[in-house]
Amino acid sequence: MIETLQGHIEEVKKFTADTPEAVEAFRIKYLGKKGLLNDFFAEFKNVPNDQKKEFGQTINTLKTAAQEKVTALKESLNGAEELKGVYGDLSRPGEPIELGSRHPISIVKNKIVSIFSRIGFNVSEGPEIEDDWHNFTALNLPEYHPARDMQDTFFVQTNPDVLLRTHTSTVQVRYMENNKPPIRTISPGRVYRNEAISARSHCFFHQVEGLYVDKGVSFADLKQTLQYFTTELFGKSKIRLRPSYFPFTEPSAEVDVYWGLETETDYKMTKGTGWLEIMGCGMVDPNVLENCGIDSTEYSGFAFGMGIDRIALLLHQIPDIRMLSENDLRFLEQFKSAD
Incomplete structure (x- = not known):
């Protein structure tokens, strides 16, 4: 089971997304009410006592990695959206610059x-x-x-x-x-x-x-x-x-x-x-x-x-x-x- 968790951790680290929809699907997959993390926490009671500590630490590592990945991807996509709003379509003609005048x-x-x-x-x-x-x-x-x-x-x-x-x-x-x-x-x-x-x-x-x-x-x-x-x-x-x-x-x-x-x-x-x-x-x-x-x-x-x-x-x-x-x-x- 621990090997399964570590496999998910690697998957989370490698995950990338280009759209908000993909980020949201990733969040639901791991952090949603019916996500994998809830399933792993539910499985905790069936883990042998001598493995509970390591299992719990690995679940927390997976949860932290998933949360940080979602936050990072949202910030990246929001920044790109703001930049597009500032500069718009760079292929379009520029706005005319008003020239000043001397008195x-x-x-x-x-x-x-x-x-x-x-x-x-x-x-x-x-x-x-x-x-x-x-x-x-x-x-x-x-x-x-x-x-x-x-x-x-x-x-x-x-x-x-x-x-x-x-x-x-x-x-x-x-x-x-x-x-x-x-x-x-x-x-x-x-x-x-x-x-x-x-x-x-x-x-x-x-x-x-x-x-x-x-x-x-x-x-x-x-x-x-x-x-x-x-x-x-x-x-x-x-x-x-x-x-x-x-x-x-x-x-x-x-x-x-x-x-x-x-x-x-x-x-x-x-x-x-x-x-x-x-x-x-x-x-x-x-x-x-x-x-x-x-x-x-x-x-x-x-x-x-x-x-x-x-x-x-x-x-x-x-x-x-x-x-x-x-x-x-x-x-x-x-x-x-x-x-």
Whole structure:
């Protein structure tokens, strides 16, 4: 009888199954109410006393082997079924993969950074929450200076000396404080002003400001740099500089590029003139250099700043600046093929 049990143990060990039905038939054969194990346990009383111990141990070995085999086969078949559910028919065409897209602000910013990097400008960044010194005072805008009214500011209520930066010139101040000339850097980033939201303006927007400080820097260097930039970005070389006022540059100018009047958006953006103001610029005021620890008798420099949002509207013919911050997928998906 013991030899019979050992034969079944070997049979159990060698058994394999490809379907749940075969596993269930195997389980019933050995572990069912009318299975072989019940027959062997019923035979236990007829076994001679000197063989009962070995017989009982062999039955338990057979039962354990059968249970483990059933469990292993079920897990194997369930795993194969789950894998099939995940991957399905591998011969079928794959599901289309949705491509992401860059935001138009990022597209334009990257283009601007690339253009200036080709003429030696590096990229510098700074905090969006600033103090009064870096945002105003160091830039020749001391307390109570009337020019502060040009920028409606978000101040932190608990600390009147802390505010959301109104321009990325704050980054230029920090850069000049920590680096010696020659300095050639651009500072892209988000800025905040307490302005009414409309199709042409927003309470937050994006800027890129540039700074070049070295010996013998002149206004002619500034003009040629801006001429190069507008030609590279817009493919249009016709620009004009109009006298203007900024507290941190002297002399100062507004830069316009001639865009033309080919579309309705062109009329709206240029107010029917064909000229679009894209940035302000000027020679860095000596007071600003001195505030940042740079000798204004030895060094001079120029600075410029432009709004990325307005340029994005122009390049991509977007009629409303609010579309840039609404996160509408129907709008953003149009830029999937953009660089």
